[in-house]
Amino acid sequence: MSNPPITMNSRDGLYGSFHDPAMAQGLSSRLADLVLPRPLSLMHVCGTHEQSIAKAGIRSMLPDGLRLIAGPGCPVCVCPAADIDLAVQAARREDTIVTTFGDMFRVPSGDTSLELMKADGCDVRVVYSPLDAVKIASENPGKEVVFVAVGFETTAGPIAASIRAGVPENFSIIRSMRLIPPALEFLLEKGRGSIDGFILPGHVSTVLGRKGYSFLEEKYGVPAVISGFEPVDILRGILGLTEMVLAGPPFSVLNLYRRVVSENGNVKAQELIDEVFEPAPSNWRGIGSIPLSGLVLRTEYSGIDALTRLGLEPSAEAEDVRPGCICHEVILGESEPEQCPQFGTGCTPRRPHGPCMVSSEGTCRARYQYRHTGDIY
Amino acid sequence: MCLAIPMEITEINGNEAVAEAGGIRKDVRLDLLEGAEIGDFILMHTGYAIEKLDPEEARETLELIKKVYRAGMTGSVESPDNDEQ
Numbered sequence: 001m002s003n004p005p006i007t008m009n010s011r012d013g014l015y016g017s018f019h020d021p022a023m024a025q026g027l028s029s030r031l032a033d034l035v036l037p038r039p040l041s042l043m044h045v046c047g048t049h050e051q052s053i054a055k056a057g058i059r060s061m062l063p064d065g066l067r068l069i070a071g072p073g074c075p076v077c078v079c080p081a082a083d084i085d086l087a088v089q090a091a092r093r094e095d096t097i098v099t100t101f102g103d104m105f106r107v108p109s110g111d112t113s114l115e116l117m118k119a120d121g122c123d124v125r126v127v128y129s130p131l132d133a134v135k136i137a138s139e140n141p142g143k144e145v146v147f148v149a150v151g152f153e154t155t156a157g158p159i160a161a162s163i164r165a166g167v168p169e170n171f172s173i174i175r176s177m178r179l180i181p182p183a184l185e186f187l188l189e190k191g192r193g194s195i196d197g198f199i200l201p202g203h204v205s206t207v208l209g210r211k212g213y214s215f216l217e218e219k220y221g222v223p224a225v226i227s228g229f230e231p232v233d234i235l236r237g238i239l240g241l242t243e244m245v246l247a248g249p250p251f252s253v254l255n256l257y258r259r260v261v262s263e264n265g266n267v268k269a270q271e272l273i274d275e276v277f278e279p280a281p282s283n284w285r286g287i288g289s290i291p292l293s294g295l296v297l298r299t300e301y302s303g304i305d306a307l308t309r310l311g312l313e314p315s316a317e318a319e320d321v322r323p324g325c326i327c328h329e330v331i332l333g334e335s336e337p338e339q340c341p342q343f344g345t346g347c348t349p350r351r352p353h354g355p356c357m358v359s360s361e362g363t364c365r366a367r368y369q370y371r372h373t374g375d376i377y
Numbered sequence: 378m379c380l381a382i383p384m385e386i387t388e389i390n391g392n393e394a395v396a397e398a399g400g401i402r403k404d405v406r407l408d409l410l411e412g413a414e415i416g417d418f419i420l421m422h423t424g425y426a427i428e429k430l431d432p433e434e435a436r437e438t439l440e441l442i443k444k445v446y447r448a449g450m451t452g453s454v455e456s457p458d459n460d461e462q
């Protein structure tokens with residue numbers, strides 16, 4: 001048998017098949033044919049999923065009564081204003097360079113943001129990798145270089161690896177990493193919106209593995225699928241999950257993204273994260289504190305914590321939800337972006353009013369960007 | 378925020394590698410992978426390879442979708458490169 005060419009041009013070769021229009025259409029018509037005995041709510045917790053769903057117009061392919069909720073799936077959106085305020089405090093210091101991923105650059109905290117601080121003359125630099133931040137520190141020995149360490153498990157791996165590889169004396173981090181499984185537990189405990197099933201984030205899952213979600217089947221008996229990001233992946237995920245819900249218990253966590261997600265996950269990444277960090281309670285914007293959902297530096301590495309090193313004080317006043325923004329409801333699936341009076345008027349990607357409009361994966365941003373998309377291609 | 382891009386490893390130098398996709402070359406760190414080889418496809422995120430892609434699993438997933446849902450493809454899994462866009 002001749003194997004298919006594996007090219008990386010996203011539209012051809014083996015992996016490009018997950019874009020295949022005929023296959024996507026086949027799946028979407030199977031989906032449209034489903035008859036639901038009662039309304040169902042499925043939640044995904046991944047900004048990249050939301051982007052793909054909005055772009056491919058997948059909500060318009062769902063059968064009547066099937067609702068697809070965009071949960072707290074973007075590390076930028078759930079990053080509380082207090083964390084951004086810490087970065088702003090650092091940027092105000094003399095001889096300090098603040099380094100951040102691009103997505104955090106424009107998130108508002110009160111009346112300011114890192115972008116506005118930079119416009120004011122502070123040294124704020126957008127980096128693409130934590131390694132870039134480390135390099136800036138090496139090149140600027142006279143300055144304190146602070147990296148805003150934001151992200152889920154996916155990003156915690158590279159951040160831990162960069163720290164583990166050794167960082168110069170003048171390098172520190174503002175830690176703002178968050179973990180997905182405790183957030184899922186929190187949502188289930190709260191019984192908010194009664195979620196019938198989860199579509200689990202593909203890239204977070206590369207780290208956790210299918211095993212990382214076993215509590216969903218064992219403790220909560222909630223069905224879930226691990227899904228990739230191409231239209232075929234997502235449609236297949238929604239179909240598989242809906243079928244599982246309709247068939248009834250016992251429920252399981254199905255791995256439908258086996259080309260990158262294994263049973264045990266990326267053990268090397270797990271070990272590195274565990275070596276540098278330990279779980280601690282963490283605040284989520286619009287949600288509040290979730291037990292053991294954040295990462296703090298272990299004692300051996302506590303010297304690079306920017307808070308103690310630079311004497312930064314978390315502000316109690318930082319405002320998570322600005323008046324007029326309903327991000328907290330959007331993040332919990334209680335409201336749709338279109339229900340926000342600011343959506344598309346007082347709040348647009350160019351002039352974001354709330355965090356969900358900032359990151360390219362924010363729910364409001366994805367919904368706004370693809371608001372005219374009705375069909376898959 | 379943490380988009381991960383599939384790329385092919387073309388050079389390896391200890392913990393560092395060069396990966397390519399669509400004519401773009403990037404330096405990529407291998408600290409998070411076990412036993413990467415030239416020719417492997419990886420997911421790249423913030424300068425690190427975070428996982429390898431498994432072509433066998435990809436093929437099986439597509440075959441299964443065809444079988445279970447009878448969802449056809451423009452081409453077959455065996456010759457998926459007759460791309461029409």
Ligand code: SF4
Binds near residue numbers: 152154202361378379
């Ligand atoms: S992979 Fe993780 S960080 Fe990236 S969008 Fe999905 S949930 Fe967010």
Ligand code: SF4
Binds near residue numbers: 326344347354355
């Ligand atoms: S549209 Fe803007 S203001 Fe409204 S919820 Fe979304 S981010 Fe907040």
